[in-house]
Amino acid sequence: MTPPASPFTPRPAAGAPVSLCERQPQVPADRLVAELVPPPRFDAVRFDTYRPDPDQPGQTEAVGVLEGFAAGLGAAPAAKRGWFRKQSAAPAGPGGVYLDGGYGVGKTHLLASVWHAAPVPREAKAFGTFVELTNLVGALGFQQAVTALSGLRLLCIDEFELDDPGDTVLVSSLLGRLADAGVKLAATSNTLPGKLGEGRFAAADFMREIQGLSARFRPLRIDGQDYRHRGLPEAPVPFSDERVEESALRCEGAALDDFGALLAHLARVHPSRYGALCDGVEAVFLRGVTPVTDQATALRLVVLADRLYDREVPVMASGVPFGEVFSAEMLAGGYRKKYFRAISRLTALAREAKGL
CATH class of the missing domain: 3.40.50.300 (P-loop containing nucleotide triphosphate hydrolases)
Known part of the structure; x- marks a missing residue:
């Protein structure tokens, strides 16, 4: 029996980080239910x-x-409705x-x-x-x-x-x-x-x-305070590009990407597949995080942040802090609850990445 095709590009040799931008996951409907x-x-x-x-x-x-x-x-x-009985x-x-x-x-x-x-x-x-x-x-x-x-x-x-x-x-x-x-x-x-x-x-x-x-x-x-940051120190300062790359090379199951390239790739992958995009990834390393100015791009980043947080995948990054990824205008707009949630979760994942 021929084995099923992998939903994404096979992982390189151990020790070499993968690139999320090279993955094109295909998710069947039955997996969405499962x-x-x-x-x-x-x-x-x-x-x-x-x-x-x-x-x-x-x-x-x-x-x-x-x-x-x-x-x-x-x-x-x-009881369910049947041909000869009424709904209970x-x-x-x-x-x-x-x-x-x-x-x-x-x-x-x-x-x-x-x-x-x-x-x-x-x-x-x-x-x-x-x-x-x-x-x-x-x-x-x-x-x-x-x-x-x-x-x-x-x-x-x-x-x-x-x-x-x-x-x-x-x-x-x-x-x-x-x-x-x-x-x-x-x-x-x-x-x-x-x-x-x-x-x-x-x-x-x-x-x-x-x-x-x-x-x-x-x-x-x-009601209450955000438990992810209650009593914890401030979010870690972003690392340098060199530190991010060095850490990715030392981390088993790492994914290393440029932030801008990853955002562009997310536009080519349906959000329902972002979970599959992260399959097998133990940590994400991002170079050059910059503020996001496009609403559609920002909303895709929110979905990715949710999937990474759900899967407990730490994120180490260079560039601007995650608290500055979304503009003041976005944080005051109709989607602000999503952006605040993403900031909270990405900051928590950045804190978890300090051990890397």
Whole structure:
């Protein structure tokens, strides 16, 4: 039997860094479905490993509510509609939970904990980001995506996007069909940084955008500081090009690229394949990080940052600090929550790269 073709260029001899720019991953639709599980960074998290901020009692309250929600998934599911029987009545109470709060307060940790704690078979629950869900619908088509997911008991959606009306309505329609099929839903999203402290702004947006689904969700407010940087030293100063190259040569499983070339390559790879782009990479080394001025390019960088963070891939770079990658105008615009999240995650990955 002929072995399947590699999704990317074979890795050079041990010790030589690869280039992400040379990879052209091909991801079949069935892999998109199979990978709807918590990413490596959140594979071992549980409710009892979450560390609530003592100054934010809402975090502790949310843990209790979510533990109860997850435990309730062990009840027998409602009967499905058949040719000669009616749909069983839906259980009382909301069929989903929504975590509303800023970036870095542990919402993904809690969402993954719901997935892990749910007492249902692994194949009966799924976990993915909003972007991954829209990519799945794009790859399978709407009706096939409904069919593929309607047998689940639980679907967890991380980083529900409120800034793309088209995708929001698409996913809302999908969730409506799944909820009607008895699938329980859990979701997170980010309060916009400029709206922190203004009550349930993000929750109100979420409930409006998901329209008829709002009655099925119980919103939980989670405030607090970004845990990725709480009590930690400042972000590391970028290294020189020479230091980045030398470190890449010494690091097994390294990928070494010029920042500008990588950004150009991302435009030629669908965002649903950015995870596959990082397959086998243990650390990313970037030369010449510069501010990004194009919105589309910036949004692709956000997706790559998410995939690297999910996979715990440290990033060592030269050039400007990651806090200066996005312009002040971008950080004040409609996609600012994504950019602040990317800065937070890239800074954390840069801190993790200091040991390299």
